[in-house]
Amino acid sequence: MNIGKLMLNGTLILAPMSLVTNLPFRLLCKKYGVALVYSEMTFSEAILRQNETSIARGFTCDEERPLGIQLLGAKADSIVRSARIVTKIFRPELIDINLGCPAQSVIKNECGAALLKKPGTVVEIVEALSGSLEVPVTAKMRILNSLEETLELARLIEKAGADALIVHGRTQKQQYSGKSSYEFIKNIKRELSIPVIANGDIKDEKTAKYVLEYTQCDGLMIGRAAMGNPHIFRRLGHYLDTGELLPPQTPGERLDDFFEYAGLCRKYGLLGFRDIVVKAQWFTKGMKNVKPVRVKINRMTDVDSVLRVMEELRADASGC
Ligand SMILES: Cc1cc2nc3c(=O)[nH]c(=O)nc-3n(C[C@H](O)[C@H](O)[C@H](O)COP(=O)(O)O)c2cc1C
Known part of the structure; x- marks a missing residue:
């Protein structure tokens, strides 16, 4: 799969996860063959305030590349300025914008999933990022209540210049309850020309194969199933390549x-x-x-x- 000018060697991607996907964990996932890793989400305003902990979330090393740094913000201007800072310091291969975090503290600041209800702002953010950065831009969204609204937003994100779209098939309100809708994801994939990456509840070999075949997506993003289990990327990769299950780790x-x-x-x-x-x-x-x-x-x-x-x-x- 290619995301803009970035060529990925595989379809499996590590999801951004706060307090989980730090550099050491990402390196373990890389060892087991993940094609792309994302940083924990980083608040753009905190980067602009020179908050050291926030800036350090982009810390990387050559062995883990390619790396995507995920930004969280409400305003195009701050997000672009913070993206310039982190791209200059860490030279990530891509920048992602978080359009899905449902945490109250994030929604209160009009970031994350709150942006799903402001398509105009989403367009401004994606246009500004893709127009001012040299690296590809991805957006990671949740779905909306209706398929039509979801497709409309996905189309806008593509038109605004995103190089790939990652879709977690749950609404903001669902948080982590219910099931990720592969039906919505399949429809989004059918609608867009940029790569679409399916996310949500991919926890084993069979699900990974099913989701790839059913949605026809270009890649799979794995979150919770990798927690304490970076080896999952080797298992899933091996199964997708050969159809054989590897024995569990001892x-x-x-x-x-x-x-x-x-x-x-x-x-x-x-x-x-x-x-x-x-x-x-x-x-x-x-x-x-x-x-x-x-x-x-x-x-x-x-x-x-x-x-x-x-x-x-x-x-x-x-x-x-
Ligand atoms: C502990 C934890 C932290 C998360 N942090 C982020 C984050 O920083 N940015 C983001 O876009 N999603 C975040 N997510 C959501 C995941 O990236 C992913 O979309 C979600 O867990 C669904 O995928 P899964 O079923 O494979 O876990 C987080 C999820 C968990 C469980």
Whole structure:
């Protein structure tokens, strides 16, 4: 798939996810063959205020490229100015605009999914971004209540100059309830000439194949199913290429991924206690006999103690 001048080596894309898709996690997904990764959403006004944490969300390295930086904002002018700042510092391969976040704090600021009800503003934003950046521009939207309204917005986004459209097939009101509508996504794909990427509830090999075939989309974006499970990109990619299911990762392999994540966090100065506790839970989800380990971790107060407990678990898993 090509997004503007960017040629992607595959159809699988990592979704932008706040507090999840930091550089270390994106690097793990890259190791398992993901074709494109996105940063966590970054508030354009915060970038303009020189907020260091917000700017640092675009931090990248050559091994993970291509990278898309996702911006969140309400006004074309601020979004373009913040896009110029991050493209200058980090040189991402593309910029994405968030038209889907349903969080109250985001809606209150008229950003994210709030923009779905302001097609005029969406057009201004996409036109301004695509007219002033050298890199391709993507938009990530949710659907609206009716198919006609959704198609109308999708058409406007294409006409405004977006190089690809990502569609999460849920409305703002649904948040994460119900199911992603592949029916809406299929209709959008049929309507547009730019690449359309399907998103929502793609959690295993069979769903991935079904969604690609049913919607005829150009790519698939995976979010929650990758949390603590970057290996999903290898599984899905292998299945789409060969029709064969790979055996699941062993507990030892999953723990190796966890330690690789922790090591990369240390390397990039991102190793934090709360994050590592959450990630220890995610990377061990569904493993047998893990409950006592979780209980132990919940009593810990520092990163090194958590890593020690996880190291014991790894030693048990490898039969040492
Ligand atoms: C923890 C979490 C954080 C998210 N953060 C973002 C974000 O920063 N930007 C965005 O466009 N979507 C965000 N999303 C939505 C996902 O990108 C994706 O659209 C959604 O989870 C549906 O895909 P999935 O079913 O594969 O998870 C987030 C979702 C989750 C679960």
